[in-house]
Amino acid sequence: MNSLKVLLVDDEQDIVDTIKYSLELRGFEVDAAYDGLTALSLGRQGGYSIMVLDVMLPGKNGYEVARMLKEEMAAGKIEPFKILLITARKLDNDLREEFVSTWSKADACLYKPFDLEGLLGQMTTLLDPVAG
Numbered sequence: 001m002n003s004l005k006v007l008l009v010d011d012e013q014d015i016v017d018t019i020k021y022s023l024e025l026r027g028f029e030v031d032a033a034y035d036g037l038t039a040l041s042l043g044r045q046g047g048y049s050i051m052v053l054d055v056m057l058p059g060k061n062g063y064e065v066a067r068m069l070k071e072e073m074a075a076g077k078i079e080p081f082k083i084l085l086i087t088a089r090k091l092d093n094d095l096r097e098e099f100v101s102t103w104s105k106a107d108a109c110l111y112k113p114f115d116l117e118g119l120l121g122q123m124t125t126l127l128d129p130v131a132g
Contacts, residue, residue, distance in 0.1 A: 004127065005029045005047055009039040009062070010054040010086070019052070022116050036060030043069045046079040050123055053106070055087035062087070063104040070105035082126040086119075088112040 006028050010016050013034070020030045031048075033039040036059035043051060043065070051069070055062035066083045073080040085106045110122050 003027055003029045004049040005031070006123075007031050007033065007039065007042055007048045007051040007053075007081075009033045009036075009051065009057065009065070011035060011057050012054075015054075019116070019119070026120070034058075036062065036065045039065050040068060043081075044072065044078050046081075048081040049127055050082040050084060052084050052086060052119070052123070055085055063106075066104040066106040082107045084122055084126060085109040086112060086114070 004027075006023055008016055008020055008023070008030055009032070010019075011034050016032045016034065020032055023030050031042060033042055034057075036057040038059070039051070039053060039057070039062075040060065042048075051066075053062045053066060057065070060068075062085055066085060069078065069083065072078045083106045085104065085108070087109065088111070107126050108122055110119060
């Protein structure tokens with residue numbers, strides 16, 4: 001498989017820099033965005049295998065970005081790719097959490113703090129054509 005293209009979205013520069021560097025060392029091609037509107041714009045340009053998307057963002061939150069992009073993918077407007085939400089915000093109620101995750105249409109959710117191996121494992125699972 002050729003280099004996979006990742007769109008990494010987080011409003012914290014240090015997180016973006018650290019994850020981007022680590023992914024690039026492993027052969028990924030990584031673009032970065034720091035807010036929801038830029039994430040939407042880049043996601044609509046296509047060419048990505050996966051978007052790693054923080055929930056708490058300026059402009060539009062990650063749930064909204066994921067839902068909008070997934071609806072555009074379903075309508076055939078943009079090339080499909082996986083979306084992995086990352087968040088430090090665990091909701092107080094499992095039913096509410098399930099609703100928000102389902103509403104966002106994201107493929108998976110990973111909670112901060114996470115280690116790089118956990119992120120890579122989740123990305124691998126989502127990108128595996130058999131498992132994902």
